[in-house]
Amino acid sequence: MAKLEQLKTAFVTALGIEDSEVTDSLAYSEHAKWDSTAHMVLIAEIESQFEIMLDTDDIIDMSSFAKAKEILAKYELEF
């Protein structure tokens, strides 16, 4: 649970959005603030929060909050 909060916080910080906006349906290019610039900020934030390094496939696939949880599961992070 703590990890889920950590991931939510990473989204809030990187995208500059409200807590309440971070839901499974939050998606890249559908939220005005989640554009390609913000995406790289988000990636950097997630990487430093969880001390992992994502590969280029992960970065492209990470197109929603739900997808982010799925991808991070590959790095043995459970949500």
Place this chain on the structure above:
Amino acid sequence: MFEYQSDILTLPVYGLKKAEKQAFLNQTLLDLSRYHYQHSAHYKRLIDCSGFEFEQKTAQDLIPLAARLFKDFELSSIESQNVFRQMRSSGTSGQASKIVLDANSAKRQSQILVKILQAWLGKQRRPMLLIDSASTIKIGGGMSARAAGLQGLSFFGRNHCYALDDNMQLDVEKVTEFAEQFKHEPVLIFGFTFIVWQQFIQALKAKNIQLSLDNAILIHGGGWKKMQEQAVSDELFREQIKMQLGNVSVHDYYGMVEQTGTIYMQCEHGYLHTPVWSDVLIRNPQDLTLVKQGDIGLIQVNSVLATSYPGHCILTEDLGRIVGEDDCQCGRLGKYFTVHGRVPKAQVRGCSDTFA
């Protein structure tokens, strides 16, 4: 919305032989033409004026739009509320092109760009040195081609370091620190050819700074017009880079904002390669007929990625030559070619002539 007949993302980047690739392109480009004919009033008018009929045609018969039409008109196949992003060319010579993207086209372009670059860089991200200023991507009013390039390539980097300050001057401290920290790693360096040359390589030379980034790969593009004005050849460019940066592997690329995503990367033998999603045709500048392989002419680029605007067949103002198909020594399949600068102004035909 346009639907592809199969999942185009899973195609091998440089792995389809001529017959298979041309069959895929033929089908998809014709589908796209019909789609844009129905969805873009400008495109329909242009096609109708030309007397073009869709029956019994192949992709080779499709009429390419002159690149300059994207400067004169806003060519779009989507409703204005579905515009996700507007792209514009750097517009160094006159008016800038305006390209409208919906969310799907923008996403598809990034996905394909990543696929192409993975074929050269692998999936692991590399420490990245960007030969530009961080402020370039923050300039508002639609995204410039330069900003789009920097952002697209950023996916492949980590520990991003911008080599130039807000005034586009070399940031010596940042660059030397970066080079020291990552000297043994496979660094990725990216920038626009003229900026790499003028603001980076020449500045390092003037300050007598030599870096040793021996595992690095430099990807650069954006045209040779200014380089030719200063009489800088590809060879001289590579030579100088090795002098200032170490034994870096250097790859030029060719591409344009009208077909973002499908870029043409230069292989170790010096040839630009067409990925599976796009093709290059060469036309005679006088009558626009296709020239035979090996002859120089106007470059036409075909790409299957654009669904939000009719940019699938474009006649550029660049001159080029197809060297071969499927048989480059580097082993990659598809056509490979070289670019020979821009056609002299006087020779550029008016856009209406393209439809003759």
